[in-house]
Amino acid sequence: MLPRAKRVLFLAVAAVFMAAAIVVMTLDGAMAQDGGPVGFHPALGDDGIHDPANPGLQFLQQPDAALRELPQDRVGNYVNWVEALEGGYVDPRKGVKGETLMNVINMDVLKTKTSSMPQVKFPHKQHTAWLGCNNCHPAIFLPQKDGNPITMYAILKGEFCGVCHGKVAFPVTDCFRCHNTPTDSRRLTK
Numbered sequence: 001m002l003p004r005a006k007r008v009l010f011l012a013v014a015a016v017f018m019a020a021a022i023v024v025m026t027l028d029g030a031m032a033q034d035g036g037p038v039g040f041h042p043a044l045g046d047d048g049i050h051d052p053a054n055p056g057l058q059f060l061q062q063p064d065a066a067l068r069e070l071p072q073d074r075v076g077n078y079v080n081w082v083e084a085l086e087g088g089y090v091d092p093r094k095g096v097k098g099e100t101l102m103n104v105i106n107m108d109v110l111k112t113k114t115s116s117m118p119q120v121k122f123p124h125k126q127h128t129a130w131l132g133c134n135n136c137h138p139a140i141f142l143p144q145k146d147g148n149p150i151t152m153y154a155i156l157k158g159e160f161c162g163v164c165h166g167k168v169a170f171p172v173t174d175c176f177r178c179h180n181t182p183t184d185s186r187r188l189t190k
């Protein structure tokens, strides 16, 4: 048996460690739920795409090693690419020769046919930081406010915003990142 003083000290220390463990476990759980950083991106041999028996696999960088340093997101491939670009974490080559300049325009288009959902403020700024005008105009959208029959159904079918969102940009399940602008309350009373 330990002397009483030592026993009390031991119990106190154990209690602190257990509390710390619970905090860590809770944080861990929260992060896992948020699609948190550590070990989330499957290893190349486990991703169902790469052949785990291919000896060349060892020469490829693991996605987790590349992506874990980038700003995290809760959806998609768990990287917030807008923050990654704005924060200078990535500096994508603009063209094959790297001589192209991005034509970033700061113009929002407010889309108001959103029924009971908040309205959609489409930001040109964040899009033209990645894309050229001709990635969208005129094939996906005529460059004219409300000049396109955009509906949620069409988006979910992969048209309009759905050409990219859910494929190369954050998924359509992240409703409020697009439905980002409260509907003017006066509109509801009319």
Ligand code: HEC
Residues within 6 Å of the ligand: 111, 112, 113, 114, 115, 116, 117, 120, 149, 150, 151, 152, 153, 155, 161, 162, 165, 171, 172, 173, 174, 175, 176, 177, 178, 179
């Ligand atoms: C990638 C952007 C984006 C995402 C994500 C998104 N929406 Fe939409 N949504 C739109 C746009 C754009 C419109 C059309 C607005 C307009 O034409 O004025 C729209 C329209 C709507 C409408 C109006 C009725 C209709 O069918 O068009 C509803 C309701 C709606 N969205 C619900 C949702 C819900 C629920 C989610 C999440 C599951 C969601 N949206 C996710 C962009 C988005």
Ligand code: HEC
Residues within 6 Å of the ligand: 103, 104, 105, 109, 111, 122, 124, 127, 128, 131, 132, 133, 134, 135, 136, 137, 141, 142, 143, 144, 145, 146, 147, 148, 149, 150
């Ligand atoms: C990611 C897709 C995308 C890219 C890239 C893009 N646009 Fe647009 N643009 C839109 C959408 C969506 C609208 C709104 C269409 C609607 O309301 O039906 C729009 C609308 C416009 C409008 C009409 C605005 C108004 O008030 O009528 C102009 C002008 C325009 N874009 C110019 C540009 C230029 C210039 C570039 C390149 C520097 C560009 N866009 C890049 C998607 C894009």
Ligand code: HEC
Residues within 6 Å of the ligand: 080, 081, 082, 120, 121, 122, 123, 126, 127, 130, 131, 135, 136, 140, 160, 161, 162, 163, 164, 165, 168, 169, 170, 177, 178
């Ligand atoms: C040609 C591809 C493309 C189309 C079409 C497109 N987007 Fe995007 N969008 C992107 C990319 C790429 C990003 C940046 C990466 C990300 O956030 O996943 C982005 C980001 C965004 C963001 C995030 C901005 C921020 O500050 O975080 C919003 C909001 C958005 N898009 C709304 C829309 C809406 C609404 C439409 C349809 C009217 C649309 N997008 C159509 C490619 C596209």
